[in-house]
Amino acid sequence: MSTVDLTPIDPPSPEKFAAAVVYYPWCRGRSAMVSAPVLILIGADDNVVSAASCREMVAQPHDGGAAIDLIVYPGAHHNFNFRVLTFPRWPGRWLEYNEAAAQDAEAKMRAFLSVHLGGTSPDQPTAK
Numbered sequence: 001m002s003t004v005d006l007t008p009i010d011p012p013s014p015e016k017f018a019a020a021v022v023y024y025p026w027c028r029g030r031s032a033m034v035s036a037p038v039l040i041l042i043g044a045d046d047n048v049v050s051a052a053s054c055r056e057m058v059a060q061p062h063d064g065g066a067a068i069d070l071i072v073y074p075g076a077h078h079n080f081n082f083r084v085l086t087f088p089r090w091p092g093r094w095l096e097y098n099e100a101a102a103q104d105a106e107a108k109m110r111a112f113l114s115v116h117l118g119g120t121s122p123d124q125p126t127a128k
Contacts, residue, residue: 016035018036018116019037019112019113019117020034020038021039021041022039023042024041024042024043024079025040025054026053027050027058028053032060032065033062034062036116037066037067037112037116038068039069039071039109040058040068040069040070041081041105041109043073043075043078043080043098044074045074047077047078047092048078048095049078054070054072055072058070069112071105073098073104073105075098076096076101077096078094078095079095079096080098081102081106082097083099083102
């Protein structure tokens with residue numbers, strides 16, 4: 001999310017990003033002021049990053065900044081969208097694929113990007 005954060009040091013740059021989609025970000029201590037619309041996708045049972053912290057961040061006033069949409073998937077853990085985990089499991093961290101959450105998150109991401117970036121419908125394949 002740091003690429004779309006609004007801070008006094010890095011003023012908004014509309015040319016930078018038109019939108020951002022972030023899977024299970026670190027939200028604790030972050031500002032809700034962003035320069036482009038953001039979609040956050042996170043599992044409710046994620047014990048690596050906190051869905052509660054993302055809820056708190058999104059609830060902060062962000063007048064003058066872009067919108068932040070938050071989708072929290074009940075029963076989903078960290079890395080819920082990775083069918084095959086390609087790195088070692090972390091001690092004390094639960095990493096688990098969740099097919100329903102992964103499919104819904106992909107559909108939500110495509111719809112969000114379609115709205116904010118234009119182009120094809122989220123249900124249509126991209127032209128080759």
